[in-house]
Amino acid sequence: MSVWEWIRLLLGGALLLCGLLIFLIEMYGVFRLKYVLNRMHAAALGDTLGITCSMAGLMLLSGFHFSTLKMAMVVLFLWLTSPVSSHLLARLEAGTNEELGEHCEIYEELKVLEAELQEQRETSMQSETFDEEEKE
Amino acid sequence: MEKEVSLFLQAQRGLFLVILIVLGLLFFAALVRAVKGPRVADRLVAVNMIGTMVMVMIAILSLYWQEEYLLDICLIYAMASFLAVIVLSKVYIGIYEEQHSEEEKGTKPDSRKEDKGV
Structure with a gap:
């Protein structure tokens, strides 16, 4: 015990x-x-x-x-x-x-941030497809 | 058997004492942050941390002294510290908005700008 x-x-x-x-x-x-x-x-x-x-x-x-x-x-x-x-x-x-604004990035409108994120996503997708094409 | 039980209790009490002392040191470190903090939000974050540490201290003390009612105090302390943070942040937002509406009217344009802490 x-x-x-x-x-x-x-x-x-x-x-x-x-x-x-x-x-x-x-x-x-x-x-x-x-x-x-x-x-x-x-x-x-x-x-x-x-x-x-x-x-x-x-x-x-x-x-x-x-x-x-x-x-x-x-x-x-x-x-x-x-x-x-x-x-x-x-x-x-x-x-x-x-x-x-000195400490962090400020987006006045949400649309700007969304557009930027969308752009990043598209470029990453493009680079991925590019990599796949290179492998093939 | 008697001796072993007392040794067990001694070990438990020693552990609690060490943890209480370290928590006390951390308490003073958080107090330093609350005094030093350049902005109001810094101070409120420090107060929140102190509240959490005090809750653990009260719970340890309730086992150290074998007094169960201290846990009720712990629960009430949690509610009170939550309420304190909510009320203080609301009050400071209100103060800031009030100052800004005064600045827009042009009644006291320069005298209020000096206290940047708010």
Whole structure:
């Protein structure tokens, strides 16, 4: 019986440390990237994968109680709300920054971007067919 | 048997303590980001990260002290931090729009332009 307890401790501890490692990577990314919209990418790491790993480890350590369900609820809640808050933060940044064009490309109309993408697709298709013809 | 159980508990508590200390250090790193962040969105992202880390800390403490009610606090903390980010970003969007409508009217053209953080 106690062997199983030790195995559970090891597995739970490994998952917890995995979550901690993801939090460390998140913090490294937040300090390394240069702009908010890039930093948000790193910050969303901890909200989903980091807390999932940590809570899974804690669930293993606590055993099967009613409290396990509460931990799962926390993870589920964060999965649902993290994209919403990220979206709002991105909208705040894109709406209020007047020098947004220095950091990323801005398309005034969606049609321009669609036309550009279509052009890229066609050229890649052409090059593919060209390659096939060369092989033949 | 008695001794082994206590060793198991000691190992668990040591693991929790180490993880809590590292999370505390990360908490201060996120605080540095929140103070340094050049724009408001930076600060809000840092606040969001701090919230996530505090949730993990509360969940670990509830196992460390064997107090299950701390998990309820964890759930409520998740809701409160989500609400804080939503409300703050809405408020800042509102402030920005208000300033812009004032600039268009020409009432205060230069005095508001200085705080670029908003």
